Amino acid sequence: MELVRRAKRGDDTAFEELVRRYDRNVFRIAQHITQNREDAEDVVQDAFLKAYGNLAQFQEQSKFYTWLVRIAVNEALMRLRRRRPERMVSLDEEVKTEDDSLPREVADWSPNPEQMYNQAELREILTRTIQGLPPGFRTVFVLRDVEGLSTEETAQALELSIPAVKSRLLRARLQLRDRLSRYFQKRANGDSDKSSGDGDQ
Amino acid sequence: MKCTEFLNELTNYLDGALDERTKSELENHLAWCHNCYVVCDTTRKTIEIYRNQELYELPDDLRGRLQTAIMSKCSAHKEKKSGPQEF
Numbered sequence: 001m002e003l004v005r006r007a008k009r010g011d012d013t014a015f016e017e018l019v020r021r022y023d024r025n026v027f028r029i030a031q032h033i034t035q036n037r038e039d040a041e042d043v044v045q046d047a048f049l050k051a052y053g054n055l056a057q058f059q060e061q062s063k064f065y066t067w068l069v070r071i072a073v074n075e076a077l078m079r080l081r082r083r084r085p086e087r088m089v090s091l092d093e094e095v096k097t098e099d100d101s102l103p104r105e106v107a108d109w110s111p112n113p114e115q116m117y118n119q120a121e122l123r124e125i126l127t128r129t130i131q132g133l134p135p136g137f138r139t140v141f142v143l144r145d146v147e148g149l150s151t152e153e154t155a156q157a158l159e160l161s162i163p164a165v166k167s168r169l170l171r172a173r174l175q176l177r178d179r180l181s182r183y184f185q186k187r188a189n190g191d192s193d194k195s196s197g198d199g200d201q
Numbered sequence: 202m203k204c205t206e207f208l209n210e211l212t213n214y215l216d217g218a219l220d221e222r223t224k225s226e227l228e229n230h231l232a233w234c235h236n237c238y239v240v241c242d243t244t245r246k247t248i249e250i251y252r253n254q255e256l257y258e259l260p261d262d263l264r265g266r267l268q269t270a271i272m273s274k275c276s277a278h279k280e281k282k283s284g285p286q287e288f
Contacts, residue, residue, distance in 0.1 A: 012275065019271055024259045027267075031257040040257070044267050045274065052275045106236040109243050113250060127256050145248045151216075170212040177240070177247045 004064045008055045015055075019048055022065060025147055026072045032142045033076035035131055036083065043079060047072035062156055066149065069157040073139060080135060109184045116184065129179045137172035144169050202230040207237050215245055 003021075006014035023044060030043035050071050051058075058067055114122065130138060143154045144165070155165045207230050213219045214227055231238045259267075 010279075012272070012279075015275065016268070016272055019268055023264060023267060023271075027259045028255070028257045041263070041267060045271055048271045049274050049278065053278055106239045108239045109246060113246070114253075122250075123254055123256060126251060126254055130251070130256075141251075146251055148252075151218075166212055170209075173212065173215075173244050173247060174208075174240075176251075177244045180247055180250075181243065 001060060001064070004055075004058070004060070007052075008058070015052060018051075018064065022068055023048070025065070026068065029069060029072055029139075029142055029147065030076045032130065032146070033073065033135060033139055034079050034083070036079075039076070039079040039083070043072055043075045046075050050075070063153065066153045066157050069143065069147075069149070069153075070159070073143075073157060077135070077139075107181070107185055109181070113180070113184050125180070125183050129176060129183070132179060133172055133175055137168050137175065140165055140168040141172035141176065145173070202226050204230075204234060204237055207231075207234070208240075211241060211244065214241070215248065 003014045003017055007018060026047055027040055027044050030047075031037065031040035034040055034043065047068065051068050054071075058064065117125065130141070133141065139158065140154060140160075143149045143157060144151065149157065151162055151165050151169075154160075154169075155162050158165070160168075207227055210219060210223060210227055214224065219227065231241060
């Protein structure tokens, strides 16, 4: 918090240090939400600029990082809405899918997926799979499970209730598991046609 | 515990947020229900695999450009704020 206080007093080197500390995280979050590299770059710049301009309003009741994430998520969702005006993009959306019931495919992943694929293949599968999630689920999963925010911090950053975060997280995790299973079981069964593994996108 | 009840508690279980009693009920269920065991195991692996693989790295050259752009916009913002007032 010392860096934040120095930055609030007008010390730009302290703010620059905050940029260096969190720019990778903000970029990752922005790219996960917008799914677009240029938008993610703009989000990083705009989020830090907004944080800089509003530092005086930061009350220090939450972590600076949680506050910054909240700004970045809002910027990213705004850009996503601009790119997809035909679709409602909201963190409040409730998406009913077949995945809400008990999972259908329950075969274990053996051998371990990280041994089945090379690094590039695995990253492509993971990227395609997470991109298929609705933004409201994707964002909660990224903040909780990729960035490691707590449930409370995620709720604060997204302005959602704790039960809403937990419900979205469960559904996001189960949907990802289900979609990944389709790839991993195909490969385990000797079918190398990975492109059809995520057939519902 | 039924399978649907297990599913409702899965996130709390994986996050270590269950009280001892519910945790023990859930583990009893996992001991005999193979499907739920596999769902639990592969969901845990799903989380781990995403945590281990950094999908969107920020390359050093782009990072440098972004940092420069951010700090120069911040300076411009500061100057504008402290500059002479227009009437």
